[in-house]
Amino acid sequence: MRINKIILGFALTLNCLAFAQSEKKEILFSIDDKPYYTDEFSRVYNKNIDLVKDESQKDLNQYMELFVGYKLKINKANKIGLQNNVKYINELKSYRTQLSKNYTSDTKVTKALIEEGYNRSLKEIRASHILITVDENAIPADTLKAYNQALDIRKKALAGEKFDDLAVRFSQDPSAKENKGDLGYFSAFRMVYAFESAAFNTKKGEISMPVRTKFGYHLIKVVDSRDNRGEVTVSHIMILKPATTTDSQEDIQKPKSRIQDIYTKLKQGENFESLANQFSEDKNSAPKGGLLPRFASGQLSSEEFENVAFGLTIPNSYSEPFESQFGWHIVKLVDKHPIKKLDEMERELDTKIRKDDRSRLITNSLTTKLQKKYTIVRDENLYAKIKALVTDKFYSSDWILPTNMKDYNQVLFKVENYEVKATAFLSNLDSQQKSNLKIKPIGKLVDYVYQNFVDTQMTNYYNDNLEKEFPEFANVIEEYRDGLLLFDLMEKEIWEKAKQDTLGLKNYYNANQNKYQWKNRADVLVASSTKMDVVKNARKLLKKDQTADFLKETLNTKEVVNIMTKQETYEEGSDNFPKNGKFKIGVSDVYKDGEFYFVNKVSKIVPAGTKTLDEARGKVINDYQQYLEDNWVSDLKKEFKVTINQEVFERLKASMKK
Template identity: 35%
Template sequence: MSNFKFFFIVLLWIIGFSGMNGQNGEETLFSVANTPVKVSEFLTVFQKNYNNKKSTPQTKKDVEDYLKLYVNFKLKLQDAYDKGLDKDPAFLKEYSAHKNQLIKPYLRDEETEKALIDEAYQRMQEEVKASHILIRLPKYPKPQDTLKAYNTILELKSRINKGEDFNSIARAHSQDPSAKNNGGHLGYFSAFKMVYPFENAAYNTPTGQVSNPVRTQFGYHLLKIEDRRPSRGEVEVAHIMLRGDYDKNKPVIEDLKRRIDEGADFFELAKSYSHDKGSSGKGGRLPKFGAGRMIEDFENVAFSLNQIGDVSEPFKTKYGWHIVKLLKKYPLGSLDELRADILKKINKDNRGNQTGHKIVERLLRTYKFQPNSNLLSAFAQSGWETNSDLKSDETILIINDKKYPVKDFYNFYRAQINMGHTDAFNKYKALRSLDYYKEMLPETDQSLKDMLDVYEHGILIYMQMQNNVWQKAQKDSLGLKKYYNAHRDLYTMPKSATLIIVNYKGDDKLILEQLKVAAKTEDFTPLIKNPQVTSVRDQRVNQERSGLPKELRLKVGAYAIAQDNSFKEIYFVNDVEASQQVPLSKIRGKVLADYQKVLENDWMNELKQKYPVTINQAVLNTLTSKFKD
């Protein structure tokens, strides 16, 4: 959604066009096309609008003015529903996106969430050093692919158990391309640095041992846990790097270190000499990092520096020579400090799915499910490949009182890859139970329903304004030009002038004569050098000027003198430019905005003809009597 559309919807909420429907039996204030609007609904949005404005106490006129706005809002909304805009695919897509965002908090299982936060924080206090072997799986593996990969990883595990070297097997058989050079070595890492199943295996396998096969989206893994150490937190450094021939660059890097030791600016040297294009422009500064973010040799040197400002000796990595300067250390924060950040990472990580799984498990226990066993049997007999013999409007599943047609399940099943029949239906049942839960939420939570109404109405009104006003004005260049020509007097530059203002002490006549000469010759040097003159400046003003002497006329040569404490000021009119028409090309934005108001007004008149508006004057009088005149 565009930023403007989001702002427009939020604005509707702020100004109050989002009230709840009035209760049955209440008095009707007005109706649009026989749809009543109760007094309570109007008062809710009216008070909300003025509370947001923090304005002075409301008056009868405020009520009457706001009533006009609210009637127009209801007219636009009525027309939107009559046009079927709430069924428009663009509307449904955007509304669904907002709805999914709003209901996210309702899909949290607090107990599971707390356990995941505690687990992650516990793991963040420790860094694990590991190597791994990977046997890859295709993105959509068939059962035979899975079985083959699993048997391969089991065979490799058996060889390791019998005494073969883990890293040698990794070099020979791992399908991680880097393993051929590093023997599967991963270095140290902590929580959130690896995918969740891999992380689980790393933290649950004792040091010195090899894990059981672990499946991730990449395939099957074996992990060997080599070491554990307390978290070193994060560190921020700057570095100078020289790529290329190590021997050739050695004297260069040593000379740079000598210059740093003698007081040269590290950051300037990094800008001039570092080959790391990503950081050299920033003086070699790198984003803060923790275990597993940089190569191990670089990390070890960075974390070995103790005092802020310490600079390392030159050292080599596979990328070249480096010198590192310590800028800041970030020890691991407390759980309270990190809780929000951990939760954000959990929600981005696939471990966050566990909270959704808990919700589904609860729904499967509490909802009433009625699968159509006969239809499922017929589906199975057809080979689960076609629904040509099945009626698409037949019901295959009922959740409470919600019916789901067979075509819905069939379309779902066709999208599954290499999934068994029973598993497919169980997954379908779980997903539809979650859909049903989401669908029913607004019926049980009024605040959620109110917010959903805000977005629904906001998107619909935006679409209406876009179609009937904004785009219409943009495309109607002929109408825009016609409007401009008919209202040319609204788009003129007022008469303007350039003033020369002299601040001085002394004789008015002498300074004025000197000023006139300077204006005529365009040489202000003698005036500026006059010891009685404090300052000389020019200023452009128009007829709607403020802060100038009232007696000053905008006529060349005219002047006025004003007293400013112990100083005086002469305001001298040096030149004058007459009022002139502003070309449409230079003021198109303002003309367009004015033309849009005309189009909206015309549109509103059409809607009032289309949808009768009836205001209950007696009820309105009673309402306004509660407000001051």
């Protein structure tokens, strides 16, 4: 974000929690009758005082000057309308959204979920399941039917029938016919949260009770548990099995024979990546030397491949040829990626949680708190009127809104002083037809949608009023807002102006030419080589006034670069002036520095003098920017009326020095 670029000497816009002050809030000064208070001044001073290196800025009088100057700039930014810039508005909105997460999330719940997710990520569970599908919004009768069906299957398993046979017979997961319900190994965040929780809470060898997810009811049998193997990066060479089924032993043996030939080449020292590029039949990885994206257990469709890959322990070692359901492979280990520590994964886990079903727990926690915090006042007659409008056509998405919505442009309920119109709820109801809700009777469905709508409105109201609820949040947002405005203002009024105001820049340069002076300079040619005899020959040629190009043409060949040259102009006393070099015209002796031999030739001495504007442009622009900024506050004081309450300031200084 642009705020990271705001390094203006006066650190007023750092985003940290505000320092609370207990003194009475009074008007310290005003700018065009806009008041600024003692509490903000003391809070900002105390917050930034340890960051200020200039001792003069720690003086309260001096700090007052800086603070007033800062507020003058913000007033200027608002006066010229920078607060209406779309880019500024979007950036401020984005920052507020990020910061508000600390206030709209239950930190205890979030922390518990992070710790739970991390602890589970240390393990890998192997499980099988049987799925009985039922719609997420199914009516109670259908839900109960699916539950009882799952319960009956569980009884069969507990009575001794094989779980995998039951999966083939009863599971409505299409893959069960092939995998017999076996899901392989998985860790945290690989399955939906309810399924994951049931799997991690079921002991090895046991079968869970029916578990409800958005897909239906699951029976989960935990087959095994092991430590998480982390992730691995490998390259592979693959020879595919024949595309069609064949009984020919020759066709069956061809892939095996070919992979064995490649393996022999590897053992003879040939490059793995080159062989993969030339022979591997995995078209995606072959051009990259066989390199595959890093993966964890259960992410590939071949358990054999995963086991061989994780079995390799030494980087750059490779496996013997092995067979999978796809063909024959040789795998080379590139790198292993073990599970990180909790503090290293905290941000990553938080992101995963917010994208996962777990996030509902955080949302529900906040909703519960808000339901206790706010009293919802509803117009019961209006609500009854709305319920009477909704018919069973809702279930088939054929229900339509009343033709005259003006009759419902009334307040349906209030959250504190925030009024929500019936028209908004009706529109929400209309949109919910696409959700395929099956709750019956229709009155209960309306109540369900209404409660969710109220919860959303409460959350929105709470979020919109964070500044009123939390003074420290308001302070941080205000400082960030000012920081963005100040950056935009500086860019417009100072930085860009200094670059584009060519006449002003030239006048400043003419008035300050004494600041832009060259010292004595020397044009130096430096020739270097690892071979002393080459440099000696170069020295002889330089003494004959030969050029750098002549040296390279004479001393280098097509196969070998014996001599290298560099020609630059150096100021007298500069740190990068060639060693053993003398500030006079002529050729130096040969000297050694590190592994190289050198010779220098000074061809010209340029006397000290004034730099041209082009030669000093970068420095002149920087100095001109500072000049403009130094005089800027004085100009702003003429543009705006500043009134300081000196009596209040003296009392404030006295209290802050205690």
